[in-house]
Amino acid sequence: MSLERTTSSDAAFQTIRDWLYRETALAYPESKRSFLERRLADLVQEWGAQSLGDLWSKCLSSPAVKASVIDALTINETSFFRMPAHFQALGSLLAEFSSRRKTGILDRPRVRIWSAACATGEEPYSIAMTILAQKGQQFSAEILATDLCQQAVAKARNGCYSDWRLENLPPGYRDAFFEPAAQGIRVKPVVRDLVQFRPHNLKALPPPGPWDVIFCRNVLIYFDNAFRAELLQRLYEVMAPGGVLFVGEGETLHLVSHSFETHPVAGAVLYRRPIKE
Template sequence: MVYDYEWFKTAVYNLTKIDLSAYKEKQMKRRIDTLIAKNNVVGYDKYITFIKENGAKFEEFVNYLTINVSEFYRNLDQWKVLENEIIPELISKFGKNLKIWSAACSTGDEPYSLVMALSRHIPLEQIKIYATDLDKQVIAKAKVGLYSDKSIVNVPEDLKRKFFTKIGPSYQISEEVKKRVEFSNHNLLKDSYRDGWHMIVCRNVLIYFTEEAKDEVFVNFQKALANKGILFIGSTEQIINYKDIGYARKNSFFYEKA
């Protein structure tokens, strides 16, 4: 048997249900080869055996694979548009009990940012964010809610004072914010999508996907949104064929279900 990258993709899918074919191959293969070399393992077959037999290394592999780069209020100008224009518009259309999904939420920076942004318009106890990620390890970290000063540098000062407590060199998000977020595990390329969302936020994740996989996710988001619901994407992303999929473009990063 040839234990090449094609074989490895199948083995990874059988083990994790993560479909590496949906990721840009050159970029992902380079990342994986680097990790395998770092662990002093030679060969894809040996590495699969290695992570099967070592729980910590299996978690390390999944964490590495899912490329978790996150921070609060990432790309601040876009969050200002969200806070000043999009949220008031959503409230006028759907009321204050908004149904919002933070997809591929990583370590929680994004859903917690959403809670804080919404808190300027809606009483905290009325806010509920549904947050999902493929990686159980980052969800566990999100639930702890401990962040570096670099992670929270863009948080507005009033919200930083209100919702964070300094603990040593780190900052702890308040329990009242944490209680507004429900975390769970979800694979954007494999699992079914709930529907009726007033807003879906998925930012700086799909850049790693193939064009076909991106289209599949954008179509699924469109179907999952309520009529006139909003999709908020990242600054490195765009939906070229948004009209064909069924979106109207509000600006560079916000798309409305047409």
């Protein structure tokens, strides 16, 4: 559906776009205007609103409308083992944590990992499978997975996927970590039990640290430099000394954060909070 552009619909569009930015830091520049207009037009229809201005009024008075607007304006594209080099690097890091544990340096009972924009769950489940596949593992792990989009979090928690979404799995993982389900295929409980899902807006304070690993991948691209800098500083503060940050391909910290050390690995660049500052 498309909406007729009038002065009042332009004003309502601007109001919603500004509100979205204040609420979620999602910055929709003019170049993405038509995408935003299309999704808002669908929402006008879905909520039986008369106009964009009417949708905005409903949004102000109903948390359900507000959540559905936010959900509709997020892009939840993801996949299992997206950027395989990251999961190889995670395997090496886990081996490092395991030997730190043997020497008593890691003084906490669990390695703590936060997947900070987990979309529909493929990323944190890939982390969990990497942990479970680790040989001679000497630690236990806790994975917190969060996202702004409530529908994505619900789908992630359920752990059911269509068959074709499993095509990038390493050999043997499908049989080891998935089981048939009524709707497609489901992540086995041994994997699901490692991950806790929760809605979280990156505009809010991060969940309390220390985090040994943070995955914040393919979400910085939706923010402007001012918010990227603010967010990265907050992530830095909740990270354990020596903790590692994973960001998406092409999401460089250059120009927005100088706190982290770069940590090149085969096929990717990671960022590390120095052990000693």
